[in-house]
Amino acid sequence: MTEETYKKLWRLKLHQLDLETYGFPRNHPNNPKRAVLGISQRPQPQQEPHESDSSDSEPEIIMDRCSRICTRCRILFKVDKEGRPKRQLCRYHPYHVPYKKKFRCCGRKKHAEEGPCKTARQHVHNQLAPEALENFKPTRDNLIKAKRIYALKCSHVYTEKGIEVASVSLVDAFCSVVYETKVRPESNILDYDTEISGLRRHDLANIQKTLQDVIEDLNALIGPKTILVGFRLQRDLTSLRMIHENIVEVTVLYPHKWAPRRTHSLYFLRRNFLSLENIRAPLKSREEAITAMKLALHRM
Structure with a gap:
């Protein structure tokens, strides 16, 4: 990395108001260990073939302890006292947004009699419990003072907690x-979301690394002068x-020209701006981190 590259990317970073607008975690005004999420005005993603973003969509704070909204089909479903979803069949389209009045995944019309094309054993959600915003650590307190540029990407699975x-x-x-690991979720896994995460049961079978271990590792690498590049990075930093x-x-670097309330998928950006159909890597999170870095450098 050259000093010139760092300066060029520095000019592309979001300003403080942008971080709040796009829903990035920010310091709570009265509690230094708690975060608040800005009121996100981030557009909904423009779905493209071979890529969905159900688990990557904007988080919402849980308002009702007894119910959740399914990320896939958007139906309200019940959970028990511990937040575990009750078994109920979920029917959904992998690509939520119809294209020319037809869904990309199956070609069916929006209100077709056949209904959604995919079926899952139960509903899932990505809503956050209020306590999920506790124990946040600002990277400005880290000791690393070097100027660094990193691209960060996480893959998620659905668990009983969300x-x-x-x-x-x-x-x-x-x-x-620079750093890569698989992580053992704290709760029981309900769905590996393989289409999005690229992960299967055997990938996480014997993993002992916890989220707290990962947080400590990343805080040893990321400092107040580090530039973090990402695609929908708000979700990853919150997690x-x-x-x-x-x-x-x-x-933000590649806004949707014709529909301001939408954003392009990473697949679309990779194909159209980098002329790459795919990037092969052992983990999908690595593929997406590399793609994000290449797109940021291309925009310079």
Whole structure:
């Protein structure tokens, strides 16, 4: 990384008001260990073939302890006192947004008699409990003073608590892996969300690394002068309980020209701006971190 690259990316980072507007975790005004999420005005993602973002969508704070909203089908469903969802069949379209009045995943019309094309054994959600905003650590308190550029991406799975981090990848400006690990979720896994996360049961079978271990590892690498690049990075930082100031957000660098309330998928951006159909890597989180870094450098 050169000083010139750092300066160019620094000019692309989000300002303080932007971080609040796009819903990044910010310091609570009265509690230094608690975070608040800005009122996100981030557009909904423009779905593209081969890529959905159900677990990557904007988090919502749980308002009703007895019910949740299914991320896939948007139906309200019941949970028990511990927040565990009751078994109920879920029917949904992997790509929520119809294209020319037809869903990309199956070609069916929006109100077709056949209904959604996919079926899951139960509903899932990505809503946050209020206590999920506790114990956040601002990276400005870390001891690393060097100027660094990293791209960060997490993959998530659905658990009884909602969604939890299952893999983390951190790459540098040369797209070399700086840190990468799989993570053992705290709660029982309900769905591996393989279409999105790229993970299956055997990938997490014997993993002992916990989220707290990962947070400590990342805080040893990321400092107040580090620039973090990402695609929908708000979700990842919230999952990692991290508050960071220097953010380069790919969805802001590449706005949707014809529909301001939407954003392009990572697949679309990779195909159209990098002329790459795919990037092969052992973990999907690494593929997406590399793609995000390449897109940020391309925008310079």
